[in-house]
Amino acid sequence: MVTQCQTKEPGRRERRKEETRRQIFQAAMRLFERKGVHDTTVEEITKAADVGKGTFFNYFPSKEAIFSALAERQMGILDRAVERAQTAASIRPVMIEMAKELAAGPGRSQIMLRSLLGLALNNKMLFELFTRVLAKGRERVGIIVARGQELGEIRPELDPEKVSRCLQHTIFGTNFIWAASKPSDLMAWHERSLDIFWRGIATEKGLTNKQGGTKK
Amino acid sequence: MVTQCQTKEPGRRERRKEETRRQIFQAAMRLFERKGVHDTTVEEITKAADVGKGTFFNYFPSKEAIFSALAERQMGILDRAVERAQTAASIRPVMIEMAKELAAGPGRSQIMLRSLLGLALNNKMLFELFTRVLAKGRERVGIIVARGQELGEIRPELDPEKVSRCLQHTIFGTNFIWAASKPSDLMAWHERSLDIFWRGIATEKGLTNKQGGTKK
Incomplete structure (x- = not known):
């Protein structure tokens, strides 16, 4: 509860809490990166x-609730x-x-992504969070796809919601396979996968737009 | 150990063992389908x-070794x-x-696929099996992609191994997102995703081949 004469004080307190x-x-993310979620304890995180x-x-x-913070971060993106x-x-x-x-x-790290995806599938609380974020994400990306159709870059006959879900297949699949393969450059795989995906949904204009350069 | 004069007898025994x-x-797959891998016991399977x-x-x-049988089945496909x-x-x-x-x-079932993918990421033995099958699978699909290039259907400048891995992204991503979303038709999602993927790698000929009809 914030009264008007206290605005400055709680602001500072809020900032400190946020910090x-x-x-x-x-700290948790750094530990998950090295040891995975399962083998990281709350004690280690607080230390x-x-x-x-x-x-x-x-x-x-x-x-596990740490991941609600990660989910918020992803929604912000x-x-x-x-x-x-x-x-654009x-x-x-x-x-x-x-x-x-x-x-x-x-x-x-591959360890972190593996334990994260594994938890998303096996932990009830995280599974529910994950499906909610997936559904919201599809809705957001659907807006982006519709905008691409307005710009004449994406084939108008495609259903934005379905394209959005297929994009999720590509993005999650790239992450999943990366986490389960020999070490490699995750970002380079995202570029390759998305180049194929873009060609798959683009109009002639979408393919030739100057920002639309290709990468093998 | 089979000696030549026993060929008939062991043949029958072998068939019975295979059966x-x-x-x-x-039986295990049916139980996993209903309850997931974690909640299925060996007793239930044998019963x-x-x-x-x-x-x-x-x-x-x-x-968990049940999955080596599944892996063999997938390699056969x-x-x-x-x-x-x-x-073709x-x-x-x-x-x-x-x-x-x-x-x-x-x-x-979604339950089975969720627990399967979760185990592939979290169980050490299954993770190793999974990465081996993934690597072999990429090699096989690379051969198919190269054949598509011979036929003039797939862009010749693409690296078959990289296309093969990107196809794994699409296939696994489609399965993964299906397992983590509201019930829907998995096969319809595979068709949609692969239609986009195919357009992404195809030449003009690949797009217009009579077997290459499109689906939204």
Whole structure:
């Protein structure tokens, strides 16, 4: 509850809380990166974040709840992509940028991405979070696809929602296979996969737009 | 050890063994379909297959080892696709058929596919099996892609191995997202995804081949 004469004080308190939350989140991500989620304990996270163990539970109800912070981050990336698409001359680079940004967090290590995708499939709470984020993500990307159709870059006969879901297949599949293969450059795979995907949905204009250069 | 004068007897014994193995495999798959892998016990599998519990371990060292049988099945599908590609007039339907056949086993239910993909990522033994099958699969599909290039259907400048891996992204991504979304027709999603993928790699000839009809 904030009364008007207190605006300055809580602002600072809020910022400090936000900072602690960020610290815990980043410490957790660094540990997940090295050891996977399963083998990382809350104690290790709080130690690495330099906060008391009790403090952790003021911010996150469980280790798995860390992923609600990751989910928010991913939704933010999608929102910004939707925004960029509104003024972009071509949505091809917007899509590629978006896919790479989405992969950058979870794709910090193969171990982390493996345990993340595994948890998304096996942990009930995370599964529900994951399906919600997937559904929201499809809705956002659908807006971007429709914008690409307005620009004449994407074939008008395609259903934006279906294209959006097929793009999710490509992005998640690229992450999944990367996590389960010999070490390689995840971002280069996203570029290759999305180049094929773009050609698959583009009009002649979409293929020849100057931002639409190809990569093998 | 088979001596020449015993050829008939062991043939029958071998067939019976093969039959029992198939029975156990199918009973396990039916249970995984309903309950997932984690919540299915070996006792339930042997009961459903109508064999003694000890018998199970004569065929499979563990519940997870059931998946080596699934892996063999998937490799068989890939081998047959390679064979079909040698004589096919267009490899587009060969690819679509292959993707659907690969998905048909694991995709018998969302619960089963979820626990399967989750195990592939989290169980060390299954992860190794999975990466081996992925690598072999890429090699097989690379042969099919090269055949498509010979036929003039796939752009000659593309690297067959990279196209093959990108196809894995699409196929696995389609399965993964299906397993984590509201119930829907998995095979229809494979067709949509592969239609985009095909357009993404095809030459003009590949797009207009009479077997290359499109689907939205």
